[in-house]
Amino acid sequence: MKLRELGELGLIERLKGFEGKGLLAAIGEDAAVLDLDGERLLFTADLLVEGVHFRREYTPFESLGQKAVAVNLSDLAACGAVPLIYTVSLVVSPEEEWSSVEELYRGMVRGGGQYGAQLAGGDISKGETLTISIALLGRAPDGKVVLRRGAEEGDLLYVSGWLGEAAMGLRLLEAGQRVGRLVRRHLLPEPRVELGRELAKRGLATAMIDLSDGFLRDLGHLLRSSGKGAMVDLDRFPLSDDLLEVAHSMGLDPLEIALTGGEDYELLFAVNPSRKEEVEALGRELEVKLSQVGWITAEGLDLRKGGSPYHPCGPPGFDHLR
Incomplete structure (x- = not known):
């Protein structure tokens, strides 16, 4: 079966069979939730792909960097968590200008810094399609997390x-x-x-x-x-x-x-x-x-x-x- 037949939701449902054990929340939620000795940590990831999520002809690189962090921060916001650190995996052409990459990271640092999220590392690979993939770690300071499940009739x-x-x-x-x-x-x-x-x-x-x-x-x-x-x-x-x-x-x-x-x-x-x-x-x-x-x-x-x-x-x- 082709993935276009499954659709995004159908693929996610099938991938649930591969998720790890012992997690409070995992595939299908805005963030994974792990209880680590009483501390609830949250982990989310999101990516932006050129031609799918943005076009460079109308997207300034600094804005792109800020948005790349923001979409991950939004996932933590939906769980009621606060951000800690994030990593960036970048696929970029060797012909890209350093000034563009500098603007991209400047935007990420600005966007994350507004909410206390700090850049902690990442990875780089060459490729013809610019792709920014961010993984963000957060925590629930008082252990209180909100998930997609939990709504009751009458709410x-x-x-x-x-x-x-x-x-x-x-x-x-x-x-x-x-x-x-x-x-x-x-x-x-x-x-x-x-x-x-x-x-x-x-x-x-x-x-x-x-x-x-x-x-x-x-x-x-x-x-x-x-x-x-x-x-x-x-x-x-x-x-x-x-x-x-x-x-x-x-x-x-x-x-x-x-x-x-x-x-x-x-x-x-x-x-x-x-x-x-x-x-x-x-x-x-x-x-x-x-x-x-x-x-x-x-x-x-x-x-x-x-x-x-x-x-x-x-x-x-x-x-x-x-």
């Missing part, structure tokens, strides 16, 4: 920030625009490390995931892991004025972009209804927009807009193998 669904802006920024870049808030949202995502840590520390989130492949696809991951369904009220969806204005000017549906666009790197999490006020107070405390967009059900996925069922036009999000 409220919250999402941080504004959705669809990064995907809209990509479309603007492809159209030749190089500046603006939406462009920046695509090039320089801001991982919600502090929010994730506080949600875990205060025991507010029952399940959590970061939004990298699109709201619908990532919600599906959380629901499958928890063995539950959801009702999503699209009238509550956080769509910014910037997104609405640009999408309409380009003849695009802003809601479809927000549902399937990907690369928001916001947090989607479930909350027991009794903790609703605490969660919303946390949002105000951290000055992070939090929107309740639905709730957890026993099974299935019910999307509603204006009280009526809503059916997305395209695929639910990004699949690396399709």
Whole structure:
């Protein structure tokens, strides 16, 4: 069977048969979790491949470095952990300029340094396709970790920030625009490390995931892991004025972009209804927009807009193998 037939999710399910024993979480979660003499360590890895995740004609190398670290930081944020150190494996052409590689690493150090993550080493190999692979180690200071599994029927669904802006920024870049808030949202995502840590520390989130492949696809991951369904009220969806204005000017549906666009790197999490006020107070405390967009059900996925069922036009999000 070809991998395109399996798809990314199907491949991950098959790879679970190879995972190690004794881990608190492993394949299928945002990060692996290991209990080491009472200390909970988290380990995640992510990569960016030229032509798949970025194009150099509109991606400054310093921004690329910062984003490469940010997407890993977002995985730890989704578990409520804080970062420690990371390694970088770089595939690069011998014809690449040193100045470009210097900018790349400058961006990584800047991006990691904002959250206390330090570069600790890595590996280099020659190749024609520029590839940056980062492995990040973190910890849960008080042992509290939030996983994708754990949502219960009746839990409220919250999402941080504004959705669809990064995907809209990509479309603007492809159209030749190089500046603006939406462009920046695509090039320089801001991982919600502090929010994730506080949600875990205060025991507010029952399940959590970061939004990298699109709201619908990532919600599906959380629901499958928890063995539950959801009702999503699209009238509550956080769509910014910037997104609405640009999408309409380009003849695009802003809601479809927000549902399937990907690369928001916001947090989607479930909350027991009794903790609703605490969660919303946390949002105000951290000055992070939090929107309740639905709730957890026993099974299935019910999307509603204006009280009526809503059916997305395209695929639910990004699949690396399709």
